[in-house]
Amino acid sequence: MYHHDRLGKDAGERRLLLRRYIRSGEISLGGYKKAKIYGLLTCSSGKKMKVANRVFFRDEVEALQHGYRPCGHCMPEKYKQWKGQLLQK
Template sequence: MQQVNVIAQSSLSDRSLFRLIRSGKIKFGGNRKLKIYGNLNCKSGKRMTKQNRVLFATEKAAIASGYRPCGHCMRLQYAAWKASFNKV
């Protein structure tokens, strides 16, 4: 079975997207322009356009792709990211 790492939402039909989310192959969404990722039910994430949204199977895949945690839905991860960013 091939694991889904990063895919653009605009490349999926609504039905395919629902199946991937339901099966647990997609767990996080990100904003392509802002390089921010978060939970699929995040209010901030729901406002972005389909063309800017990318989807991740894991948090590790989002981080490896250069995305940072959302400050709204992932407060602890965001605080850790910000603390490590300020140290540099």
């Protein structure tokens, strides 16, 4: 898991490193650490959050291992599955 605010010394360095990690496949999902939600990097909800609250994951397995749940906005099917599992408990 990568914390956006720890990727570099300033916004420019963070932007460069983030692009490099996305292109190399080290990052494929973003997350909101306050609510422990993960979603697609293209999600409009995720783009609105503060840098201090943003985290990134290599894949869905990593996000789930850290206790994050799918975003209902950009991953509705995954969210429905997650919600269904909660209701069964």
